[in-house]
Amino acid sequence: MYPASFEVLIPRSLDEALDMLEKYGENAKVLAGGHSLIPMMRLRLVKPAYVIYIGRIPGLSYIREEGGELRIGALTTHNEIEESSLLKEKNPLLSETASKIGDLQVRNMGTIGGSLAHADPAADYPGDPSRSRGQRRPQEQVGGEGRQARGLHNRPLHNRPQAQRAPSRDQAPALTGSFGTAYEKLVFRASDFAIVGVAALVQLSGDGTAEKVRVGLTGVDEKPVRARGVEEELEGKKLSEDLIARAAERASEGINPPTDIRASAEYRRRMARALTKQALTRAFKRASRTQG
Known part of the structure; x- marks a missing residue:
């Protein structure tokens, strides 16, 4: 199916993009890598009159450390996050998560800002608990107050009204001391979204x-x-594999998983417990290896 008719706008600065968003409001959508928006437009699930392509705005692709925080520009690709030596040292959970998104072509084009703004409940980055401390953080954003990803999401494929537009950067702590991280993901094909994903x-x-x-x-x-x-x-x-196994049984508490063509709700609950055990066991072993 072909998308409905639309006009492409290409701002050359953040200010110009903001002006376009203010002018066209709900009739506009922001495009970065396009792996989420374009399929939805082709299915006519969304029909924007204007598509604002932000890929030519300079200064929105970077990974750097500032004041104990790792800052990642919205146009930073999944592949750049996967390959970043800074992230591998200071927060490897982000790199491991990025490595399991789609395939190489998707990782070369898809961006962290686009993924977070899309708000898919099966996306990988939002499950990262190192970024999810339940607090608001002022930060730059293309049209709104910045928040950490878990605070952005309202319901599937929707963000909160005050954060509808793509964030210009994401933040995560630079981890220190004896730490370990791991991301486990259940999929049918390597390029799929998570049936269940667990980050530890x-x-x-x-x-x-x-x-x-x-x-x-x-x-x-x-x-x-x-x-x-x-x-x-x-x-x-003091952690042990037995203690982790017992604790992982609580991973399904309070969740309301869907039943769809890929898995039943009960299967997702079982896999939440199993993958939590696997992710925590790997993270614990990695943390133990870093102790002096």
Whole structure:
């Protein structure tokens, strides 16, 4: 199917893009890599009169550390995130997550800003618990207040009204000390969105106690969720594989997974528990290896 008729606008600066968004409002959509918007337009699920292509705006593609935070420009591609030596050192969860998005062609074109703005409940980045601390952060945005990804999502394929437009950057902490991360993803094909995805972060104190445990799930509800019951079971304790296995049973608490052609709700619940165990076990082993 062909998309409905539309006009392409190509701003050369952030200010020009903002002016276009203000002028055309709900009749406009922002295009970056295009892997989410174009298919929806071809199916006529969305029919914007104007498509604002921001790919030629300079200064929106970068990965850098500032004040203990890792900052990633909205036009940074998944491949750049996967290959970043800074992220591999300071927050490898982002690099591992990016490596499991789509295929090489998608990772070379798709952007983190586009992925977060699209708000697909099975997307990979929003499940990253290192970025999801439940607080608002002022940051630049193409048309609105900046927020961390979990605060952006309202319902499937929709962001909150005050954050409808693509963020100009994303933020994550630069991790220090003894930490380990892991991302587990259940898919039928390597290029698919997650049926269930689980991201885990474990930080250990000097005596090996779990100082911080974070677990984020995607694909199991209308928006990304934190497995807080699992975190509560593990934080402040000496971790072991048996303890992790018991705690992982709480990963399905409070989630409302869908039933569709790919999996039933009950299967998603079982896989949430299984993948949580796998992700936490890998993260714990990696954190243990970094202890002096």
